[in-house]
Each structure stands twice: as structure tokens, then as C-alpha cells.
Amino acid sequence: MMSANWKNIGPVAxxxxxxxxxxxxxxxxxxxxxxxxxxxxxxxxxxxxxxxQGPLSEGxxxxxxxxxxxxxxxIGLEDGEAVAxxxxxxxxxxxxxxxxxxxxxLPELVAGDQV
Amino acid sequence: xxxxxxxxxxxxxxGNGMAGMRTVxxxxxxxxxxxxxxxxxxxxxxxxxxxxxxxxxxxxxKAVDDIVINSREWYDENDxxxxxGDAVTRIDRGDGTVTSASGHSVRYDRLLIATGSxxxxxxxxxxxxxxVCAFRDIADVDKMLAAAKVHKRAVVIGGGLLGLEAAWGxxxxxxxxxxxxxxxxxxxRQLDAAAGQMLQRDLDRRGIAFxxxxxxxxxxxxxxxxxxxxxxxxxxxxxLVVLAIGIRPNIELAKAAQLEVxxxxxxxxxxxxxxxxxxxxxxxxxxxxxxxxxxxPIWDQAKVCAAQLAGDAEALFASKALATSLKxxxxxxxxxxxxxxxxxxxxxxxxxxxxxxxxxxxVLRDGKLVGAVLYGDVxxxxxxxxxxxxxxxxxxxxxxxxxxxxxxxxxxxxxxxxDFAAMPDDTQICGCNGVCKGVIxxxxxxxxxxxxxxxxxxxxxSASCGQCTGQVEGLLAFAAGVDAKAVKKTxxxxxxxxxxxxxxxxxxxxxxxxxSVRHAFDWKKPEGCHKxxxxxxxxxxxxxxxxxxxxxxxxxxxxxxxxxxQKDGTYSVIPRMWGGLTTPAELHxxxxxxxxxxxxxxxxxxxxxxxxxxxxxxxxPGVWNxxxxxGMVSGHxxxxxxxxxxxxxxxxxxxxxxxxxTGLGVKLEKMCWGSWTPHKVKFAVSGCPRNCAEATIKDLGxxxxxxxxxxxxxxxxxxxxxxxxxxxxxxTEAEVLEYAGAFMQIYREEAHYLERTAPWIxxxxxxxxxxxxxxxxxxxxxxxxxxLHSQRFAQIDPWTERxxxxxxxxxxxxxxxxxx
Ligand SMILES: Cc1cc2nc3c(=O)[nH]c(=O)nc-3n(C[C@H](O)[C@H](O)[C@H](O)COP(=O)(O)OP(=O)(O)OC[C@H]3O[C@@H](n4cnc5c(N)ncnc54)[C@H](O)[C@@H]3O)c2cc1C
Ligand code: SF4
Ligand code: FES
Numbered sequence: 001m002m003s004a005n006w007k008n009i010g011p012v013a014x015x016x017x018x019x020x021x022x023x024x025x026x027x028x029x030x031x032x033x034x035x036x037x038x039x040x041x042x043x044x045x046x047x048x049x050x051x052x053q054g055p056l057s058e059g060x061x062x063x064x065x066x067x068x069x070x071x072x073x074x075i076g077l078e079d080g081e082a083v084a085x086x087x088x089x090x091x092x093x094x095x096x097x098x099x100x101x102x103x104x105x106l107p108e109l110v111a112g113d114q115v
Numbered sequence: 116x117x118x119x120x121x122x123x124x125x126x127x128x129x130g131n132g133m134a135g136m137r138t139v140x141x142x143x144x145x146x147x148x149x150x151x152x153x154x155x156x157x158x159x160x161x162x163x164x165x166x167x168x169x170x171x172x173x174x175x176x177k178a179v180d181d182i183v184i185n186s187r188e189w190y191d192e193n194d195x196x197x198x199x200g201d202a203v204t205r206i207d208r209g210d211g212t213v214t215s216a217s218g219h220s221v222r223y224d225r226l227l228i229a230t231g232s233x234x235x236x237x238x239x240x241x242x243x244x245x246x247v248c249a250f251r252d253i254a255d256v257d258k259m260l261a262a263a264k265v266h267k268r269a270v271v272i273g274g275g276l277l278g279l280e281a282a283w284g285x286x287x288x289x290x291x292x293x294x295x296x297x298x299x300x301x302x303x304r305q306l307d308a309a310a311g312q313m314l315q316r317d318l319d320r321r322g323i324a325f326x327x328x329x330x331x332x333x334x335x336x337x338x339x340x341x342x343x344x345x346x347x348x349x350x351x352x353x354x355l356v357v358l359a360i361g362i363r364p365n366i367e368l369a370k371a372a373q374l375e376v377x378x379x380x381x382x383x384x385x386x387x388x389x390x391x392x393x394x395x396x397x398x399x400x401x402x403x404x405x406x407x408x409x410x411x412p413i414w415d416q417a418k419v420c421a422a423q424l425a426g427d428a429e430a431l432f433a434s435k436a437l438a439t440s441l442k443x444x445x446x447x448x449x450x451x452x453x454x455x456x457x458x459x460x461x462x463x464x465x466x467x468x469x470x471x472x473x474x475x476x477x478v479l480r481d482g483k484l485v486g487a488v489l490y491g492d493v494x495x496x497x498x499x500x501x502x503x504x505x506x507x508x509x510x511x512x513x514x515x516x517x518x519x520x521x522x523x524x525x526x527x528x529x530x531x532x533x534d535f536a537a538m539p540d541d542t543q544i545c546g547c548n549g550v551c552k553g554v555i556x557x558x559x560x561x562x563x564x565x566x567x568x569x570x571x572x573x574x575x576x577s578a579s580c581g582q583c584t585g586q587v588e589g590l591l592a593f594a595a596g597v598d599a600k601a602v603k604k605t606x607x608x609x610x611x612x613x614x615x616x617x618x619x620x621x622x623x624x625x626x627x628x629x630x631s632v633r634h635a636f637d638w639k640k641p642e643g644c645h646k647x648x649x650x651x652x653x654x655x656x657x658x659x660x661x662x663x664x665x666x667x668x669x670x671x672x673x674x675x676x677x678x679x680x681q682k683d684g685t686y687s688v689i690p691r692m693w694g695g696l697t698t699p700a701e702l703h704x705x706x707x708x709x710x711x712x713x714x715x716x717x718x719x720x721x722x723x724x725x726x727x728x729x730x731x732x733x734x735x736p737g738v739w740n741x742x743x744x745x746g747m748v749s750g751h752x753x754x755x756x757x758x759x760x761x762x763x764x765x766x767x768x769x770x771x772x773x774x775x776x777t778g779l780g781v782k783l784e785k786m787c788w789g790s791w792t793p794h795k796v797k798f799a800v801s802g803c804p805r806n807c808a809e810a811t812i813k814d815l816g817x818x819x820x821x822x823x824x825x826x827x828x829x830x831x832x833x834x835x836x837x838x839x840x841x842x843x844x845x846x847t848e849a850e851v852l853e854y855a856g857a858f859m860q861i862y863r864e865e866a867h868y869l870e871r872t873a874p875w876i877x878x879x880x881x882x883x884x885x886x887x888x889x890x891x892x893x894x895x896x897x898x899x900x901x902x903l904h905s906q907r908f909a910q911i912d913p914w915t916e917r918x919x920x921x922x923x924x925x926x927x928x929x930x931x932x933x934x935x
Binding site for chain 1: 640641642643644645648649667668669670671672675680684924928929
């Protein structure tokens with residue numbers, strides 16, 4: 001059993017390959033971008049580009065990166081870090097996959113919101 | 116302070132700006148320069164930055180971080196003590212100390228005053244209101260950017276270099292901008308009236324409103340600036356007022372220390388003030404009656420001052436002829452020396468071509484060049500400047516001089532692209548830093564430089580105002596020899612292949628998937644990047660219309676969701692209206708959808724369509740569904756494809772009309788909608804040469820005449836306005852349609868992704884397009900046929916598809932699941 005801290009956000013298949021979807025939870029202020037790469041890996045980041053808060057979920061996904069649709073910063077999906085020469089980071093969220101469903105770790109989302 | 120005895124002499128620098136730090140850099144380069152311990156006081160809270168580039172920061176081309184010249188680490192590495200945000204308030208020459216605002220006091224052995232200048236602030240009422248600022252430092256730019264975020268109207272006072280760059284930057288930031296200038300023409304100290312007027316006309320076209328002959332009487336407002344009142348009664352409303360009417364040297368410190376001052380701090384050729392232990396450089400100095408406002412002479416001063424500090428008594432500063440240029444993208448201005456003949460013995464030669472926006476004037480005195488004003492094409496500016504500096508006798512070139520270097524020296528009419536091999540080594544490339552070709556080439560070769568940033572670091576060429584960047588890149592390609600491929604235009608960093616190579620291979624080797632292309636060219640990243648993915652997707656779609664499946668995940672967001680994302684994250688929806696025609700039923704449907712979905716803004720576009728702005732993403736399918744029921748389809752206003760065909764009412768209604776321009780527009784639009792192209796495409800059809808549909812600035816324009824139809828191609832509105840080139844005159848509508856299809860197809864097959872028709876034609880030449888479309892009837896028919904073939908697969912309304920459920924995940928956020 002997963003604890004209540006882990007929230008089920010639905011099956012991996014809901015996310016297009018090399019794409020993303022946005023998740024807006026009532027319990028948290030900031031939307032989350034959930035990505036699925038060409039290799040099938042799933043990552044979650046706060047859906048805000050470190051540059052000017054562009055919606056990363058609308059960007060082009062290539063390998064383990066996403067390119068922000070506003071000014072083309074390239075953000076690493078694993079660590080949220082912008083690829084040089086740009087500098088900044090988007091917050092990453094832990095997730096687990098159980099039986100094809102994605103669970104994200106709620107406390108990180110909510111705690112991060114208060115700082 | 117550091118109390119440990121240090122055997123080195125102490126150099127104290129007042130002013131952490133461009134002149135002071137350049138002097139320190141020059142000093143560190145000298146063998147003898149390391150004998151100083153250095154302390155720098157800066158009034159600004161920043162490290163040393165490139166003030167010139169504030170214009171680019173304002174315009175959004177650069178960030179503040181990009182314009183830092185020396186970072187804190189640099190100061191540390193060179194053992195320089197930097198005190199920022201603390202102005203020096205007193206120099207005591209009696210005991211050799213300086214004291215800062217915070218009370219910090221240090222002794223000096225040598226003092227360098229590099230306090231620069233400050234904006235002139237005349238006694239205008241209202242100057243102290245919030246919303247009024249100058250344009251001198253980062254703090255000013257921050258104020259302007261903050262204002263641009265929340266306010267709409269800006270007024271810039273002053274039509275010199277700074278004022279114009281401020282106005283342009285604010286315009287780029289989305290403000291509506293007016294410029295008030297005291298004199299009848301702009302930049303009157305650098306440009307003659309003719310060039311000043313051309314400049315005003317060009318900037319006027321780009322949306323800056325001018326109030327010349329305008330004497331500012333008052334800045335009105337109570338809580339903050341509300342407008343500028345002119346003496347002649349005109350009033351210009353404003354939320355932000357930027358004052359840029361000139362600069363004044365900062366001499367107060369020096370004056371209080373009883374150093375000799377006049378307009379500036381008086382220095383001799385060795386950059387010493389009236390006290391031999393005190394030096395001064397930059398905009399605060401006065402040398403032989405001159406004060407300075409550009410970096411080129413200041414760099415010379417810095418070099419001389421550093422040499423003198425290091426003990427070289429021979430180093431002396433002399434003023435040289437100076438050139439000015441304006442850093443506004445697409446506006447090329449150059450000016451040096453005299454603006455006009457001083458008397459009858461001087462000669463003025465001018466060349467003016469209004470249709471191309473070119474103007475050149477040179478001024479000759481006793482067989483020598485003493486002035487040049489260039490507008491529109493400034494490529495020969497540095498050459499003229501060199502001729503002026505060399506005081507060379509140019510009588511033999513007199514007739515040809517105004518046509519530029521290539522023509523004057525070779526007599527050949529073709530002003531060929533820069534021939535770097537033939538260029539003499541002493542040709543100046545970078546005006547700001549006085550770097551000539553020879554120095555750049557030997558640096559590239561000796562130090563094996565391969566990038567622009569390395570060349571900048573080693574030679575300073577192109578490191579100040581950046582106007583010569585293109586030339587420096589050209590030299591890099593020329594001098595790096597075999598390494599020239601390093602500057603070849605590749606598709607992106609994933610590959611060494613160019614757009615043309617990739618396209619050719621897709622067809623020749625029958626590559627039909629992105630993976631096979633990436634494999635064939637050894638792509639560095641297996642999934643490519645945001646640059647090559649959309650390009651490859653398009654190239655494959657164009658080459659294999661019936662086989663290749665569009666990859667939505669390789670499209671930019673607008674094309675993926677079939678609507679334009681707006682800055683607040685909502686979308687805009689524009690239904691197609693064939694040829695700009697609509698019906699009462701369509702208008703009803705638009706009205707009711709706008710009401711039903713609470714769409715806040717409904718606007719008529721420049722392309723004769725109706726734009727519904729502010730639609731929420733999850734409402735998009737619903738909006739499309741309603742529009743679809745009334746028979747409307749996507750206007751592709753988001754696509755790199757055919758956007759609109761604009762028409763006039765033509766012979767059906769207009770008394771001047773020669774043909775049915777509206778009907779022809781509808782036919783063209785029905786033939787071409789839905790196709791994907793390298794970039795967006797706009798058409799227009801005008802019913803007679805009065806050209807009400809503005810066909811001469813479209814990708815393809817048709818102007819009807821009694822005898823038939825004139826076809827025009829490669830025009831563009833927007834920032835770089837380009838008028839179309841005439842392609843051909845034809846007699847029938849059927850021919851217009853064939854030409855239009857063939858033109859679309861050759862553009863689709865041969866332009867690079869993201870290249871509009873205007874730059875594409877500029878690159879391949881209109882003669883080439885004529886050869887393929889006009890002279891080769893068979894080729895034209897084949898292109899047309901290929902276009903129609905691909906349209907069979909492209910003309911599917913994306914909105915209907917999505918209403919039916921395609922790509923549904925694009926339009927809904929992930930559902931919030933029950934607790935679990
Ligand atoms: C927006 C803009 C665009 C420009 N574009 C061009 C261009 O295209 N080409 C060109 O050649 N030139 C251009 N210039 C001019 C160029 O920037 C200046 O000529 C150059 O910066 C002068 O260098 P400086 O060191 O004398 O003065 P500054 O760079 O102004 O440095 C002086 C420094 O001293 C500090 N200071 C003053 N008093 C004190 C004190 N008492 N104690 C401590 N510190 C003090 C000031 O805060 C300032 O930081 C432009 C200028 C601006 C503002
Ligand atoms: S372009 Fe000619 S035909 Fe068309 S509306 Fe204008 S005047 Fe009339
Ligand atoms: S907001 Fe993402 S790149 Fe600018």
C-alpha cells in the first residue's frame with residue numbers, strides 16, 4: 001500500500017510519448033507538468049520555466065530534455081536544471097509508477113509552495 | 116583596510132565604469148603594470164559592465180548578465196579591491212587620500228579619476244515626478260522595464276543617439292512611443308537634414324511618433340508623470356518620460372580638490388591632470404578643448420594612461436576622426452567628420468536612392484575626404500573613416516568615391532560581397548576598439564581561434580557595440596581556412612549537415628522517417644532538438660505527402676493545438692473567411708460563440724479575418740464545434756502555411772476595378788489552404804493598380820490590370836518591409852492559379868524551414884525563380900501538379916478532426932483522481 005502522501009494521477013498511457021500533460025491539483029497552487037520521454041520514462045516538474053515561467057508542459061521533448069515554448073531554454077527533465085549557457089532550475093517532484101499508474105509525492109508539492 | 120605593509124604602490128581608481136576598468140585591463144597587460152596594488156571605487160552597485168549594450172538590454176536582445184565585462188572573480192584573480200555602491204566624496208591631495216560616502220578612507224600613490232558623465236537635467240518643472248528617468252545606467256533600464264510592464268505610453272525627450280535607442284527599445288517592449296526633439300531633424304549633430312529625415316521616416320514607419328521642433332515646457336502630473344507639455348501648445352500624454360538630451364562630465368570631485376577643470380577635467384596628452392600624481396580618463400575629461408561621448412577615443416586614452424602609469428613617458432593621446440552609428444536593428448546609419456561643405460571651396464557629393472532607402476554624402480576639402488554621412492548601406496563606413504584619418508589625397512578617386520570601396524578601387528560596378536583576401540591588412544574592422552583586419556587574422560591564425568567569442572576575448576574586435584560582428588565572423592571563416600566548416604550553417608547543433616544537404620538526401624535516398632534521416636547523418640542526439648525536429652517533420656511531410664505521418668510532438672505548441680497561445684496562456688481562434696468574405700449566418704455564429712464562451716475580445720485582423728481572443732484551452736474544442744456547425748473551418752492563423760488571401764471588392768463593386776479580385780482571391784484560398792510551408796504565407800489580390808489590398812507586401816500578390824494579372828512575389832510587411840519583385844504578367848485566371856500553385860511548391864521544396872519567401876528570394880535571386888517558373892513552362896506545370904497532389908492529403912480541417920476527438924489529451928489537463 002502506498003501512503004496518503006503519494007497521490008495517484010492516473011495511468012502512464014494518459015501522457016503522450018515525447019510529450020507532457022499539465023496537472024492542476026486543488027490542494028496545490030502551482031500546476032505540475034508530467035512528461036513522458038521517447039524511452040517511456042516519466043518525470044514531473046513544476047510547470048514553470050526558470051526563465052520567465054513559461055509553461056514547460058507545452059514544450060518539445062527530446063531525449064531527457066524539454067524546450068520551453070517561450071524562449072527556447074532547454075531544461076533537463078531529471079534534475080530540472082537549465083542546460084548551459086542558460087542558468088536556473090525548475091523544481092522536480094518525486095514520482096513512482098505502480099502497476100502502470102503514476103503517483104506523485106504530495107508533501108513536496110505542498111511544502112515547496114509555502115517557501 | 117589591509118594594514119599589512121605592501122611594498123607595491125597603491126593605485127586608486129574612482130569610477131568602476133568603462134574607461135576606468137579599461138585602463139586597469141591595459142595596465143595588467145603591461146610587464147611593468149603589475150607593480151601596483153589597485154583599489155576601485157564604484158558608485159553603482161554592480162561590477163564593470165558594457166554601458167553601450169544597455170540599449171540591447173532595453174530592447175530585449177540581451178540580459179544584464181550578458182553585458183558584464185569583468186566579473187567579481189576577475190577582480191579577485193587580479194588582486195583588485197573592489198568597493199561597489201560607495202561613491203567617493205572627497206579627494207584630499209594634501210595627504211594623498213580619498214574618502215567615500217560610507218566614510219571609508221584610503222591613501223593613494225597614484226589616483227585615477229574616471230567618473231564619466233551624467234545626463235543633463237534642465238530645470239523643467241515635473242522632472243522629479245515618479246515615472247521620469249534618464250538613460251545612463253542599469254538602474255535607469257530597470258526603471259524603464261518596470262514601467263513597460265504596467266504602462267502603455269512612453270515619451271522620450273531628445274532625438275540623439277541615446278534618445279532614439281531608448282525609443283526603439285521601449286517600442287520593442289510593447290509601449291507606444293513618442294519622441295520629442297528640440298530641432299527640426301533627428302541626430303542633427305551627426306546627420307545632415309536629408310539623412311535625418313530618412314531616419315525619421317523609417318522610424319515613423321516602425322511606429323514611433325515624432326514631435327520635432329518641440330521645446331519641452333513642463334512634465335505634467337501630480338502622483339506620477341502624465342504627459343509632456345510643449346511650448347507651442349502641443350501636449351503628449353505619457354506614463355513614462357525618458358530624458359536623453361545630453362550628458363555633462365562629472366567634474367565636481369576634481370573641482371573641489373582644486374584640480375584644473377573647465378567643461379571637463381583638464382588633462383594633457385599624457386592623461387595627467389594639473390596634479391602629476393592624478394590621472395583622468397573617459398567622459399569626465401577635457402583634452403585640448405574636446406570632451407568625449409564615444410568609447411573609441413576613450414580606449415585610446417586608457418592605453419596611454421596605462422602606459423604612463425607603467426612608466427612609459429612617450430605614450431601620448433591624440434584625438435582622431437570619430438564615427439557614430441546607431442544600434443537599431445535594420446536601421447543603418449554612419450556618420451564621421453564634416454556633415455556638409457563649410458564654404459564654397461569644399462565639395463559635396465551625394466547619392467540618393469529613395470526607393471531603396473539609400474543615401475550617401477561625402478565632403479571633400481583640398482582633395483581630401485573630411486566627412487561622410489551614410490544611410491541605408493553603411494558597409495563602406497570604416498573605409499571612409501580610414502581615408503579621413505590617413506588624410507590621403509583622394510582626387511584620383513573623386514568620381515567614384517561615393518559609390519563605395521569596391522567600385523572606387525576596381526572600377527567594377529558590382530559591389531561584390533566583402534572580399535577578405537583582397538582587403539588590405541590595415542582596413543579597420545572594429546571602429547570602437549580600433550582593430551584592423553591584420554590583427555584579427557593573425558590572432559585567429561596564431562592562437563588557433565575558432566569562435567566569435569574567442570576572437571572577442573583576444574582582440575576586443577566586436578566586443579563593444581557589436582556592429583561589426585558580421586565582418587568578424589566573415590574573417591573567421593576566411594582566416595580559419597580548413598576550419599571554415601566550423602562556421603558553416605548547419606541545421607542545428609545535432610548535426611554537421613546543412614538544410615540543403617538534408618533535404619537532398621531525403622529525396623535522393625528515399626528517407627522517410629526522422630530516425631532514418633538522423634541515422635544517415637550521424638545525428639549527435641538520437642531524438643534531435645527543438646530546432647531540427649520541426650524542420651525534419653516539415654521536410655518529410657513535404658517530400659512524402661502521401662506516406663509520412665505528421666508528428667504532433669515535433670511541432671511548436673501553436674501548431675499542435677491549432678490556435679495561437681497568447682501571453683497569458685489563453686488562446687486565440689480565427690476561423691477562415693474565404694477571400695475576406697463572410698455572411699450574416701457566420702457572423703451570428705461568431706457572435707453567439709463569443710457570448711457562450713465569454714470570449715473577452717473580438718477583433719478584426721489585418722488579414723480581413725475575425726479574431727476571438729482569450730479562449731481557455733479546454734474551451735477550444737467547444738468553440739470549434741460551434742463554428743464548425745456554421746460551416747467554418749480553421750483559418751490556420753497559427754500555422755506555417757497559407758494564412759490569408761486579402762482582397763479588395765474589385766470589378767464587382769468598385770468603379771476602378773478591372774477584374775473580379777474577390778472571386779479570384781476565394782479561388783486562390785480554396786486551392787492553397789491547409790498546405791504546410793516553411794514559414795507563414797500571405798496572399799492578396801487587388802482589383803486595379805490602386806492596390807487597396809496591399810498586394811505589394813505579400814508573399815504572393817496579384818494586381819489586376821485591364822490586360823490581365825500582374826503577379827508579384829517575395830514581399831513582406833513587419834519589421835523589415837520588403838516590396839515584392841514582379842514575376843510575370845498573365846492573361847487568365849487559370850494561369851494565375853497555375854503560377855500560384857507552382858510558386859507555393861517551389862517555395863515549399865526549396866526554402867529552408869522558417870525562411871519566409873522574402874529572405875528566400877533575396878538568397879536565391881528573383882532571376883532564379885523566374886527561370887524556374889516563367890521560362891520553364893513544363894517545370895511550372897510539374898510543380899503545380901505536385902502541389903495539388905500534396906493538397907489532397909493536407910486539406911483536412913484540423914478543427915473538425917479535433918472536435919471528433921483527435922489528440923484530445925492536448926485540450927484537457929490530467930483529471931484529478933479520487934483520493935488514492
Ligand atoms: C545607452 C547608451 C548607449 C551608448 N551607445 C554607445 C555606442 O553605441 N557607441 C559608443 O561609442 N558609445 C556609446 N555610449 C557611450 C559610452 O557608454 C560611454 O562613452 C562610456 O561608458 C564612457 O565611459 P566612462 O568610464 O567615462 O563613464 P562610465 O562608463 O559612465 O563610468 C563612470 C562610472 O563612474 C561612476 N562614478 C561617478 N562618480 C563616482 C564617484 N564619485 N565615486 C565612484 N564612482 C563614481 C559612475 O557611477 C560610473 O559607473 C552609450 C552610452 C549609453 C548610456
Ligand atoms: S484596388 Fe482598385 S479595384 Fe480594388 S478597391 Fe481599390 S481601387 Fe477598387
Ligand atoms: S520562459 Fe522559458 S525560456 Fe523564457
